[in-house]
Amino acid sequence: GFESGAASPWSISSGVLCSNSSCSGETAHGGTWFAWMDGYGSSHTDTVSQSVAIPSGKTSATLQYYLHVDTAETTTSTAYDTLKVQVLNSSGTVLATLATYSNLNKGTGYTVHTANLTPYIGQTVTIKFTGTEDSSLQTSFVLDDVTLTVQ
DSSP states (O other), X not given: OOTTSSOTTSEEOTTOEEETTTSTTOOOSSSSEEEEEEOSSSSEEEXXXXXXXXXXXXXXXXXXXXXXXXXXOOOSSOOOSEEEEEEEOTTSOEEEEEEEEEGGGOOSSOEEEEEEOGGGXXXXXXXXXXXXXXXXXXXXXXEEEEEEEEO
């Protein structure tokens, strides 16, 4: 999560780390701090990432996160703004795109999502969230309570 109120151990684009009191218009899923990507209504890209070591000898690894998508886009068919959830190796090469969300996923609250990271047991990988906004009409990708459960 983001409850320390500091970027570390995350790598976060400037202006993305928010608290309920410092960023009006969006709130945390739990606690006070969250990551607010995009929302500018102009061409913009924000990223949130963290390197994680998934221990050997385990049988499962599951990423869970809460996402809220808020948009001014009115289309019901075109993804103008996107959020990609990816796994990268230590060289920065994308190993997999776990999910892609867009302005079409708008909703009134947070939705929980999970992704299987079992193929990466025994590796150190980077989990990266990349929000990309086009030149008009804001879309906000609000992220909170990210957990990795290894068993």
